[in-house]
Amino acid sequence: MKKSLLIIATIALLGTLAAVVNPLGTKENAASTSKVTTSASSSAVASTAAASSSAAAQYKDGTYQGSDVSNRYEDIQVSVTISGGKITAVHASLNAQDDTSQSIAGDAIASLKQATLTAQSASLDGVSGATEASASYIQSLQSAIDKAKA
Numbered sequence: 001m002k003k004s005l006l007i008i009a010t011i012a013l014l015g016t017l018a019a020v021v022n023p024l025g026t027k028e029n030a031a032s033t034s035k036v037t038t039s040a041s042s043s044a045v046a047s048t049a050a051a052s053s054s055a056a057a058q059y060k061d062g063t064y065q066g067s068d069v070s071n072r073y074e075d076i077q078v079s080v081t082i083s084g085g086k087i088t089a090v091h092a093s094l095n096a097q098d099d100t101s102q103s104i105a106g107d108a109i110a111s112l113k114q115a116t117l118t119a120q121s122a123s124l125d126g127v128s129g130a131t132e133a134s135a136s137y138i139q140s141l142q143s144a145i146d147k148a149k150a
Contacts, residue, residue, distance in 0.1 A: 059085050059148040066144030071132040073101040076109070078140040082148050090116045092137060105133035112137045121145065
């Protein structure tokens with residue numbers, strides 16, 4: 001009896017999932033939805049790249065230090081080096097309260113530094129599991145970039 005109920009519940013769940021994935025029950029609608037999503041993603045990437053390149057052209061060459069931003073786990077201060085109007089290097093100093101915070105924030109900062117060089121701006125997504133370190137890094141980075149704007 002228990003196996004029968006489990007099998008029936010599993011079949012009902014799979015049917016519900018299939019209806020959610022393809023609510024109209026046609027392959028054509030699923031394919032066209034996929035195309036629209038891809039097209040929108042391509043447009044978003046193109047507009048982000050254009051915004052990044054226009055923002056980069058506005059930076060004055062030099063090294064700029066952002067504000068020291070504190071949260072409940074650490075203090076972070078970011079500096080950026082601009083060359084040819086682009087961010088070419090990022091340095092972040094980290095003063096954490098304990099070893100765990102040092103490890104989490106240190107890993108997040110490494111990812112955020114690479115993202116900064118790619119984005120050429122402070123328009124970054126935070127690192128999962130390091131929300132406060134990410135927010136402090138981005139705030140300090142924005143402060144440094146503001147100083148570098150022409």
